[in-house]
Amino acid sequence: MDLAGAQLTQPELARLAVSNIAQATVVPALVKDKGHWRCQRCRSQSPVALPDGRYYCPECVTLGRLTDRDSLYRFVQPHQPVGDGRLTWHGTLTPDQQAASDALMASVTAGRDHLIWAVTGAGKTEMLFPTVARMIQQQGRVAIVSPRIDVIRELAPRFRAAFATTPITVRYGGHFDQTDSDLLLATVHQLLRFYQAFDLIVVDEVDAFPMNGTPMLHQAVQQARRGSVAYLTATPDRVLKKALYNGLGVSRLFRRFHGHPLPVPTIRLMNLQKVPRQLPTAMITWIRQVLATERVCLLFVPKISWAEQVADVLRQLGLKTAGVASTDPQRAEKVMAFRQRQLDVLVTTTILERGVTVTQCAVGVIAAADREFSAAALIQIAGRAGRAADSPDDPVVFFTDRYTLALLVAKRQIVMMNGR
Amino acid sequence: MQPTEQLCSDCRKWERQGTLLHNRALFTYDASMKAWIYQYKGLGDYRLHVAFQDLIAARLRHASALVPIPSEPKHFELRGFDPILGLFGCLRLRSWLRKTATERPQAQKTRQERLKTPQSFHVLVPEQTLNRVRQITLLDDLYTTGRTLYHARDALVAAGFKGTIDALTLIR
Numbered sequence: 001m002d003l004a005g006a007q008l009t010q011p012e013l014a015r016l017a018v019s020n021i022a023q024a025t026v027v028p029a030l031v032k033d034k035g036h037w038r039c040q041r042c043r044s045q046s047p048v049a050l051p052d053g054r055y056y057c058p059e060c061v062t063l064g065r066l067t068d069r070d071s072l073y074r075f076v077q078p079h080q081p082v083g084d085g086r087l088t089w090h091g092t093l094t095p096d097q098q099a100a101s102d103a104l105m106a107s108v109t110a111g112r113d114h115l116i117w118a119v120t121g122a123g124k125t126e127m128l129f130p131t132v133a134r135m136i137q138q139q140g141r142v143a144i145v146s147p148r149i150d151v152i153r154e155l156a157p158r159f160r161a162a163f164a165t166t167p168i169t170v171r172y173g174g175h176f177d178q179t180d181s182d183l184l185l186a187t188v189h190q191l192l193r194f195y196q197a198f199d200l201i202v203v204d205e206v207d208a209f210p211m212n213g214t215p216m217l218h219q220a221v222q223q224a225r226r227g228s229v230a231y232l233t234a235t236p237d238r239v240l241k242k243a244l245y246n247g248l249g250v251s252r253l254f255r256r257f258h259g260h261p262l263p264v265p266t267i268r269l270m271n272l273q274k275v276p277r278q279l280p281t282a283m284i285t286w287i288r289q290v291l292a293t294e295r296v297c298l299l300f301v302p303k304i305s306w307a308e309q310v311a312d313v314l315r316q317l318g319l320k321t322a323g324v325a326s327t328d329p330q331r332a333e334k335v336m337a338f339r340q341r342q343l344d345v346l347v348t349t350t351i352l353e354r355g356v357t358v359t360q361c362a363v364g365v366i367a368a369a370d371r372e373f374s375a376a377a378l379i380q381i382a383g384r385a386g387r388a389a390d391s392p393d394d395p396v397v398f399f400t401d402r403y404t405l406a407l408l409v410a411k412r413q414i415v416m417m418n419g420r
Numbered sequence: 421m422q423p424t425e426q427l428c429s430d431c432r433k434w435e436r437q438g439t440l441l442h443n444r445a446l447f448t449y450d451a452s453m454k455a456w457i458y459q460y461k462g463l464g465d466y467r468l469h470v471a472f473q474d475l476i477a478a479r480l481r482h483a484s485a486l487v488p489i490p491s492e493p494k495h496f497e498l499r500g501f502d503p504i505l506g507l508f509g510c511l512r513l514r515s516w517l518r519k520t521a522t523e524r525p526q527a528q529k530t531r532q533e534r535l536k537t538p539q540s541f542h543v544l545v546p547e548q549t550l551n552r553v554r555q556i557t558l559l560d561d562l563y564t565t566g567r568t569l570y571h572a573r574d575a576l577v578a579a580g581f582k583g584t585i586d587a588l589t590l591i592r
Binding site for chain 2: 048050051052054056058061062064065067
């Protein structure tokens with residue numbers, strides 16, 4: 001078994017029945033650094049004491065607990081390429097996409113990190129293909145990661161089609177398994193099981209939950225890298241924007257692949273006191289109007305419990321609908337049914353704010369003034385509309401009972417990006 | 421939760437086999453409690469031991485003698501903490517019981533296997549100490565079949581305790 005680049009724990013090795021650990025570099029899982037414990041897997045400095053005197057790292061505990069008496073096994077031997085990295089995607093990039101793709105290639109060649117700041121629906125994935133192909137052809141190893149499972153689920157078939165002759169590993173949740181392919185698609189957490197393994201790491205939707213506010217996940221990227229890191233987002237946060245002054249390469253793409261501007265959201269003020277038990281008539285009228293134009297409708301709600309409740313209300317009106325949230329085990333199936341147009345309306349929490357592409361889809365946000373909807377979230381949500389060339393002007397409506405800064409900033413930024 | 425005077429089918433089965441041990445639980449074993457106990461006991465995330473402290477303290481403030489169900493020495497070694505002591509550690513506990521090693525943890529057995537588990541509790545204190553209190557409340561994290569708690573109760577009775585015994589678990 002090829003374990004090159006892996007960073008594993010004792011139980012993980014036992015599970016894989018690895019007998020030959022002679023090639024592994026063994027390091028203590030927790031080390032004391034200037035009087036503070038530091039976890040060698042996730043680099044966080046917050047270990048917690050146990051009653052028996054040991055310490056453990058709570059940050060990466062979901063991947064199996066590490067205490068100061070445990071060890072990490074790092075397999076530093078070089079990776080043996082298995083695929084040829086031939087690009088089996090034969091589409092063409094728009095001039096804007098091509099320029100962004102070239103800039104990424106230049107950054108990676110120069111060993112620089114790179115930010116692709118592209119509006120939702122700019123065709124970010126396609127822009128990656130040439131650089132990823134080049135890296136694999138040069139015997140390099142590439143990881144495409146995202147904090148969102150849904151993003152990885154969406155990307156996997158597209159990469160499998162674009163690199164038909166290259167074995168691809170897709171991994172989210174669950175255990176470590178053999179990962180000797182040249183291309184890994186995974187959630188960011190999975191990078192904790194690698195050490196200096198990848199010549200290129202692409203982090204898609206880098207500002208999304210849970211990566212925003214979890215420094216440990218940024219550390220996971222840092223310790224799994226061997227070469228450049230490319231960050232992809234439509235809404236870079238302050239840290240990324242600041243890094244632009246410190247040598248981070250950047251491609252800006254403010255036009256969608258089909259050349260049409262982003263749909264500008266309409267803010268509609270109305271009384272929302274009875275939501276979610278009851279929906280305002282104006283909202284229901286809007287949904288009916290949208291459905292009459294052959295479009296489906298994606299409705300965002302701020303609370304997990306609302307997803308089902310709002311779906312129930314709509315169901316009573318005779319609409320085919322479902323509610324999804326992060327806690328829903330059937331989430332993937334429901335999204336699939338929506339995509340195949342077996343559902344008229346999909347009610348969702350912010351879990352679907354990114355990475356989901358449904359053509360001819362109107363977007364509504366219920367209680368858009370809720371704190372759950374940051375400006376970045378609202379921009380991402382508005383970006384679900386107008387994805388197809390034949391329906392670039394899908395309506396986007398923020399239903400709210402008051403104005404918030406986030407609402408105004410989101411709208412202003414969309415108008416700004418359209419104007420560039 | 422509204423307490424009712426009716427017995428569940430599980431308790432009725434135990435009643436037919438002898439005297440009933442009255443058990444109250446703070447939560448039902450639903451998906452979120454399952455996730456919580458997995459993170460706490462399964463992964464060993466000791467931080468979670470304070471999660472229900474307020475609730476537990478309020479509930480047991482007036483109880484007489486609180487006897488925690490001990491964990492096996494082997495499990496303690498592995499986890500680095502005792503899950504029951506962690507949960508109820510904010511209260512004055514009397515560690516009157518000890519558990520000898522069993523071949524497999526309860527969590528890995530089927531219901532029938534669990535019910536057949538032999539007695540493995542020993543009382544560590546003499547009869548006089550036990551009988552200084554009139555009531556004992558046994559404490560555990562999870563009530564599944566009741567086997568563990570009934571064994572603990574039987575051990576205390578066999579050691580000569582004459583008062584009443586009931587039980588409180590976090591989850592059932």
